[in-house]
Amino acid sequence: MDQKLPAPSAQGLWAIVDCNNFFASCEVIFRPDLRGRPLVVLSSNDGCVIARSAEAKALGIRMGVPAFQLQKLFAANDVIVFSSNFRLYSTVSRRVMDVLAHFCPRVEQYSIDEAFLYLDGALEVYAEEFCVHLIDRVMHYAKVPVSIGVARTRTLAKLASHVAKHYRYGAFSLARSEADIDRILSLVRVEEVWGVGRKLARRLPLYGIETAAQLRAADPWRMQQIFSVTLFNTILELRGIPMIDVGADSTRRRTLAASRSFGERVTRIEDLREAVATFTAQALRRLRKEGLVARCIQVRIRTSYFARQPFVEREAEEYLERYSSDTLAFTAAAMRCLEQIYQEGPLYAKAGVLLTDLKRPDQVEGSLLDLDRPPLEERRARLMQVMDRINAKCGPGDARLRLASEGMNKEAPWRTNQAHKSPDYVFDWEPITEEPGSGPLQAAKARKGFPPPNVF
């Protein structure tokens, strides 16, 4: 219980750049007239709230609340409602990441709307100026407001960004004296710490830990015994000792999923076949786009958590003989899995597929580059290439070339309902990235409090 801990990091800073109200901010890029209005974005099937503008937050709309419970509130407050438009969000996300990469050599994208930046050398010395500049440039080039948290470790940087958002700072730094860090962390509840979720937040108070500062002061060895090595690492990170190493291997993708809740409940296997075939094709398109191959597919179907019937979830998987990115081979396997797990009776609410055992083609021993690769496989691979190219040209939507098994009926019960989806904007950043002093950027800057203050 007396082992030595490594010394806190003394150089290099982590910054977390976090897009504010990301999905809501994306919708507003093309609808500047909606700026300043309460606005929410809903999950697929317009199920629940997954993003809110500042004005919507101010109305007390919480994350994850089912939309049907909010209809009156929406109507009474003229809340603007959008279905989710992930094509739009990923396009904007890519733009934000490009801007960050332009200004910082080491960027680790963490989620669709967040990235860690490692600041050393001049970027560390001038961290404050850098953050101010970055906030301004991301707004200019990507039209998205961001907040930045800065500290010696990623976990402290996440806390700094929490403080930044809470107090409406643009950037906030926790690269401070021990006493300052303790003082600030004593104002933050422990569940705000990155890595402390619902369960831990309920259990930690039993050990006298209710604030981030108390967790920071806790004995890491004891906490590891009681909880897990994850919490041990978190405590050290809070003390400024970097424990999260995002090495080359950890950026490797391990699984790829495609799943969807149905627009209506589904009972017939014919409908499930179409849904599963569609999700399989979607997963394989993404797999090929990332230049990967897979060997195993899992198929899962389930009823609703909220139905009166008992919850039913069934799952099966199949390994292919060889690593592949062939939609036909995986679809055939997925259909066999579905036959295995399908039972008549339950009202199915959701289905999905998960590709596992992912590799890069050059990591597969022999088989993919083999001269004895079967000619059929070779032709299939070329067929997939051709389909991908044609579909890329046709753009999104129904012109897509696809397998008959995915079905043609747009009214099929399993298809999702999205009543408030924004259009598929034709994307060209140039016209909306005019020089400062004109147009939407000026409007953004004229808003009260932009650029936001920062606390370093």
Place this chain on the structure above:
DNA sequence: TCTGGGGTCCTAGGACCC
């Protein structure tokens, strides 16, 4: 009536082996 989707990592426990 109506409740998201896509990830990662850790642990406990069983199977198996010597």
Place this chain on the structure above:
DNA sequence: TCTGGGGTCCTAGGACCC
């Protein structure tokens, strides 16, 4: 009556993240 101990590998499930 009393029936080892320790290692590895695999998997299911939990917890967490956005």
